[in-house]
Amino acid sequence: MPTEKPKPRIRKPVKRVRKPPKKRTPPPNKAAKPNEETTDTPVFGFSMESTTAAGAGPSMPVGNTVMADPAETKKVKPKKVKALAPPVPVYEVTEMPKIAGKCRGDYTEEARGKRIEGTVVLELVVGSNGRTRSIKVIKGLGHGLDEQAIKALKRCRFKPGTRNGKPVAVRLRSFKIRFLLEDD
Numbered sequence: 001m002p003t004e005k006p007k008p009r010i011r012k013p014v015k016r017v018r019k020p021p022k023k024r025t026p027p028p029n030k031a032a033k034p035n036e037e038t039t040d041t042p043v044f045g046f047s048m049e050s051t052t053a054a055g056a057g058p059s060m061p062v063g064n065t066v067m068a069d070p071a072e073t074k075k076v077k078p079k080k081v082k083a084l085a086p087p088v089p090v091y092e093v094t095e096m097p098k099i100a101g102k103c104r105g106d107y108t109e110e111a112r113g114k115r116i117e118g119t120v121v122l123e124l125v126v127g128s129n130g131r132t133r134s135i136k137v138i139k140g141l142g143h144g145l146d147e148q149a150i151k152a153l154k155r156c157r158f159k160p161g162t163r164n165g166k167p168v169a170v171r172l173r174s175f176k177i178r179f180l181l182e183d184d
Helices: 109-113 145-155
Strands: 118-126 132-139 161-163 166-168 170-179
Touching: 118 145, 132 145, 132 170, 145 170
Parallel strands: none
Antiparallel strands: 118 132, 118 170, 161 166
């Protein structure tokens, strides 16, 4: 009997039909109540849009990211801020600044409990408007009294110093505020 060779099977190409991808619905907003409509809320974090094409990591905007693109905005001139006048040297002042009212610091509970008394020495500038600025402690007492002395000077008003009849800013190098306990 002659042996017959089996016929080779010919496979027909199979067409694979791809199903369209399912549309993903965004997860429900957990912050929204069940029967309320959700609104577009900002999303914080990174997205694929914020990465570089090279894939070396996220791309971050640099500089002032709050400011709009200058090409898109109208040119806005910055407001001119009047610079503070520098203090006049004491030898040029015809009349020194004077306190208008009382300038007293409040005691802190810690200093009162430890019965601390003394003087805080400060350096400050009295402006041409009679307000104080650039206050620094030269010699302090601690226990919160230095901070209280600075607060007192910020509240305190002065009659400004003058040069040739015009108010000017003057630096006072050793202004003293005394803290004394009252006897009960």
